[in-house]
Amino acid sequence: MTDDTAARDYRDTVFLPKTEFPMKAGLPQKEPGIAARWEQIGLYKALRDARRGREKFILHDGPPYANGDMHIGHALNHILKDMVCRTQNLLGRDAPYVPGWDCHGLPIEWKVEEQYRKQKKNKDEVPAKEFRAECRAYAQHWVNTQREQLKRLGIMGDWDNPYLTMDFQAEATIVAELMRFAENGNLYRGAKPVMWSPVEKTALAEAEVEYEDITSTQIDVAFEIVESPCEAVRNARAVIWTTTPWTIPVNQALAFGPDVEYAVCCFGDRMGDHERPTPEGVVLVAAGLVEQFAGRVGFRVIPMQVIKGSELAGTLARHPMHHLGGFYASPRPLLPGDFVTTDSGTGLVHMAPDHGEDDFDLCKANGINPVFAVMDDGRYRDDWGWLGGADERRMSVINPKFNAPDGPICSDLRDAGALLAASADYEHSYPHSWRSKAKVIFRCTPQWFVPMDRVMDWIEPKTRAEKGWENEGGAIDPAEEALCASPTLRERAVEEIARVEFIPEKGRNRIGAMVEGRPDWVLSRQRAWGVPITLFVRPDGTYLQDPEVNHRIVAAVMQDGVDAWEEARKAEFLGPHYNPDDFEMVTDILDVWFDSGCTHAFVLESGRWPDLTWPANLYLEGSDQHRGWFQSSLLQSCATRGRAPYDQVLTHGFTMDAKGKKMSKSLGNTIDPLKVMETTGADIIRLWALSVDFTEDHRIGDEILKGVGDQYRKLRNTFRYLLGALDGFVGDMSDAGELPELEVYILALLSELDGKLRKAAEEYDFNLYTRLLVDFCNEDLSAFFFDIRKDSLYCDGPDSDTRNAYRTVLDLLFHALVRYAAPVLVFTAEEVWMSRYPQDGEEDDNGQRGSVHLLEWPSVPGVRVDAAKWDALCALRERVNEAIEPLRRDKTIRSSLEAEVVVPASAVPEGVSDEQLAELFITATVTRGQGDSVTVTKTSDQKCSRCWRHLPDVAQEGALCGRCDEVVAQLDAASA
Structure with missing residues (x-):
């Protein structure tokens, strides 16, 4: 080929990837701007509009406590919930997310009392309404704080309209749910030993107790x-x-x-x-x-x-x-x-x-x-x-x-x-209050209970007709027939535990053992901040069961919140048919677990969130909620509706430090997600959360996060390469013609990946989902496909069939991978999408504007190849690389392009040429030998000054190969 251009610089003739997408992420600076744009375009509402009418998927958010900044456990929990909803929306379902907060109860009351103690004030001397107002304000402060922190984490939901257990509507619904128990006689007051905190002066639920080793x-x-x-x-x-x-x-x-x-x-x-x-x-x-x-x-x-x-x-x-x-x-x-x-x-x-x-x-x-x-x-x-x-x-x-x-x-x-x-x-283990950390005692006091083993009134035969349980002709509805077969709350709950799907499966045994052995549910607490037990009690201990009285109470709470339950309104509630002197108003408040156990009623059924439906598909919380929210929701719903309010329960373990120890501020081993977002970005926390086996206890630490950062950079570089390689590309599969075998193989791998990712998303196996995505990008693309085809991308002419086929497949990979990555790296995926499709405020007919998060699961060709053939080729490629590496280490050769390789003829699948092998192995030549080993020698062919391949048709040093000579000539002619 031409040898008179040895001194020419051919860099301007090489088609290097071109993109403004930076290698350095700068997530802490970019993410807030992306989040602000989502708010500006109303992304959550736009997604709801786009999915309206589709199959519903309802994840009901378990309410975090409105008390303190978000910690790493909050972050993991909400990232998992966000991943569930995003993947379900990606799969084409209508999966809304309404976040919520638990706002009543001892922890908040205790914090307000701490403030009082610092001011030398006695809580008992403060009017009850004033005290409750301070509790409400305290809770609202932390709701607002946590909301902004979770939004910064990239959690997408109805943040402008969350549910709060202290909303008047919620408080009224909780009262109404309590009345359902009362009207059916499924409450009683009795004196039994209960967990009691002498420091906080109240009964505690099992979920409010933690066990510590002590010496007695x-x-x-x-x-x-x-x-x-x-x-x-x-x-x-x-x-x-x-x-x-x-x-x-x-x-x-x-x-x-x-x-x-x-x-x-x-x-x-x-x-x-x-x-x-x-x-x-x-x-x-x-x-x-x-x-x-x-x-x-x-x-x-x-x-x-x-x-x-x-x-x-x-x-x-x-x-x-x-x-x-x-x-x-x-x-x-x-x-x-x-x-x-x-x-x-x-x-x-x-x-x-x-x-x-x-x-x-x-x-x-x-x-x-x-x-x-x-x-x-x-x-x-x-x-x-x-x-x-x-x-x-x-x-x-x-x-x-x-x-x-x-x-x-x-x-x-x-x-x-x-x-x-x-x-x-x-030395032994002893129960302590998880708030005050003080020891608790078993103390017998008069409390309000829900019986676990009493036959529930709502399934007695005499009430079937009243409750509309009978179909036409008097046949009993099958669902209600099941209730008759399990007449006590314990029996009904145990049957529901057998029906519900638990992920992981061990959760079923855990909650099952707890329900089978638990005592009657203690509903009452002797505190001030919570929903009152709105009962009127006679001197003989029985309580009033009058629907009209109950209706007045519920209406008052809807209007004025929990402050409505006061002695001054006693006659108003009782009405003209009762003498107020004949009744005592109960002053206890409800167990906060009853509050949260009712959330399914006022969130999924109230109509305030019309996108939601009852029951929920999924409840997702930490494994400690088998004795907490999962159980209180189960019991409350079984007692009032005859079934669990969920069909699936997914649990995650606890986040430990890098050494597997429980994180504690006193030990100085905590990881603050707020600081991680400030230094490395929210997408790094998300990638960590979705990379660990969250169903078990898992670890986090500085070194672990550095490893996650390395994973992130590899994914980012994959997208950067795709964006650069697709610069100016406007074609699609219809323009590609017949694809080379390598491209067909990659499409087959993509099809296989697509099926595995879909299955992992459906089964909430996010650790596998993330690992599959990372491995595909690193191993199948960067280290294999991109490496092999970079020669064609950089050096083939603009009209090259191979280059066009390659870019066509890259385009398909881009659209698939950016969708797969979107639920994991929510900010980065949006940055990638906007880099290719700059936003001008309008959305075209192809959905190429707006947001990546409005897209649905990609359509991937269902391509299949001879898997055994490609397994053999990949195994042989690995052997060749291993044989080349010693020569590279001792600098006999600097690049695999200098290697002439002899491979065992028996290891080469039928129908594969030596030229194809050289292309796959990125070597100068490949020939076949009769031995069993792979041998490598340095080629004597000259290197092309443009593509750097060593080829026989390069006449001398500085010359071009035939292909490059032809491409350069075309480019020169075009520029002339």
């Missing part, structure tokens, strides 16, 4: 037996063991295991260094626990006789403090309890019905009632005979000093000769 005092206390049909124990003392010494002042009985063997024992020699004398008399403990008991008291314990537990029936003992008289004077019966075990202790359990579920149930069954000795602040009543009133040692029962071996309880028991052992060394 353990004591062994002797109760003198005063009467028994069993002669062997008449002179013995029954020994109980407990880690809650403060419950001894409320003891009313002892429990034994009927099938447990008990030993009547005497004391022997001292086993350790003890100053006190040998305990007197004989004691009764479980035979299998004698050795443990001896270790605690420090003396040998010698069994003298063994009896069966059932022989203790009818035995009476007296309280160690019986000398105080009054409450302590009456004998304490020994009662059979099937919950008594011999895992630890003494096999005898002291019963305080005020402070334990088993205690309460056993004592109630035997006619023993609680005495309500402990007040709401955790101290004994003023009139209590032991440690109450003016006793200077009086303090809260959760105070460690109160329970210490030298504390008032142990001291008094020791003085009475009843304390056999006491040590402050027992």
Whole structure:
């Protein structure tokens, strides 16, 4: 070829990719502008309009708490929800997203009280309406703050019209839902032990409690037996063991295991260094626990006789403090309890019905009632005979000093000769309030409950006709027939758990075990900020069930919010048919989980959000919500509608630090999503959230985010290459003609990817979705297709069939990949789209304006190829690259284009030429040999000064190959 142009610079004849899309993302600067544009064009509304009439997909947002800045858990949760809705919209469904907030309850009230304490103000001295107004303002502040933070994260939704549990309409709906329980008799007031916080002075739900390891005092206390049909124990003392010494002042009985063997024992020699004398008399403990008991008291314990537990029936003992008289004077019966075990202790359990579920149930069954000795602040009543009133040692029962071996309880028991052992060394898990972090107690107080095992009135046969359950001809509707088969709330909920799809599947067992074993639902709280329990109670404890009264109450709350429930309006609510003096207004508020459990009613059913429908397709929250929102929603809906308000439940794990430890401000290992957005951008957080296996606990840290940043740059560079390579391209598949095999293979890979991504989106497998997308861009495109075809793109002439076919496939890849990436990298995908289709404020007929987020799932050709052939070629290409690499490392060759390769003939699929192999391997030549190995030598052919390929037709150094000579000549002629 021509050799007289050796000195010419051919760079201006090479068709290098051309784009203004920058390699450096600058996301923190760009993202806010893109988000502002979405608001300007009304993107969310435009998407709703575009999908109207399509198949619905409803994700009901579980309300985050309006209390504090967004943390990394919030970010993960909302990114997952956003990914669900965006992929469903991309698939062509109508998937609206209405965000919401939980605004009532103790956490907000506690924060407002903290502000009061700093100002030396007493909350109880502030008018209730004023206090609630401050709680409302506090919640609204954090709603506004979190809303802007979530919008900055790229979460798309109806941000101008979110739902708030403190909206008057929501509060009225919550009251109406409560009335549905009341009108059907599915509420009762009873005294049962519940989780109680002496610091916050209220009952707590299980979901408001967290467990921490603590060290407690353990004591062994002797109760003198005063009467028994069993002669062997008449002179013995029954020994109980407990880690809650403060419950001894409320003891009313002892429990034994009927099938447990008990030993009547005497004391022997001292086993350790003890100053006190040998305990007197004989004691009764479980035979299998004698050795443990001896270790605690420090003396040998010698069994003298063994009896069966059932022989203790009818035995009476007296309280160690019986000398105080009054409450302590009456004998304490020994009662059979099937919950008594011999895992630890003494096999005898002291019963305080005020402070334990088993205690309460056993004592109630035997006619023993609680005495309500402990007040709401955790101290004994003023009139209590032991440690109450003016006793200077009086303090809260959760105070460690109160329970210490030298504390008032142990001291008094020791003085009475009843304390056999006491040590402050027992390590165990104990419940704490997740807000105040203080220990909680089981405390028996009058509360309002929803029964789990009572036959629900709304499925009794007499009500079928009234409720319209019968079809024409009197046949019972199949859905209602199912209700009749599971008449209690527990049974109905368990059946719904079996029906609902849980992702991952282990969630079904988790919530199922909780529902099967949970006690009656405690609805009442003794606080101020929340929805009131709007009931009128008669002196006999029954409550009014009048729909007209209830209607007036609901209407008032709709008008004035929770402040409407006040004594001054008592006569107004009751109306002319009732005497206000005959009723007491309940002052308790509702469990905040009842609030959130009702959100399906006032969000999906109210009509305020017409795009939403009931029931929801999906609820998505952290795995802790199996005992929280998932369960309260399930129970509330099953009790009022006979089914769960959702068909699927998706749960995610918790975000841990890079070492797998729980994140804590005190440990300094938290990752603040707000700071990450300020430094690297929201799309980096999104890519991280959608790259981890979120169904399990997962990790985040600086190094992990750096790795995510590397992934992001590779994806960004893929789009940058596509934009540059498609500069000026206006064709489509109809212009491509017959595609080369390589392009057909890539389309087949795209078709395969499309099916996998669609399946991953439908199954919420976003970790797989993101990994498939990243791997396709990095491995199948950048490292393979783009690498092979860059020669044709850069150096073929403008009319080249190969180059045109390549760009046609690149165009199809662009439209597919930008859609696939849009739910993940919401800002970057929009930037990519606008780079190719600059926005002028108008949308053309092809949808090439507006936003990438208005597009639907791409239409991809269903191409198939000989997979075995291409697997063999790719495997051979890998072998060739491995054989070239040593020569590149020792600088024998600088590029694979200098390599002449011999490959095993047996490894080459039929129908593939040597020229095609050289093209695929990007080498000078490829020939076939008879051996099994791949060999590489440096070519002796000259390098083309334009395309840098080493070819036989390059006459000398600085000359051009035949193709480049022809292209340059065409370009020169055109420019001339």
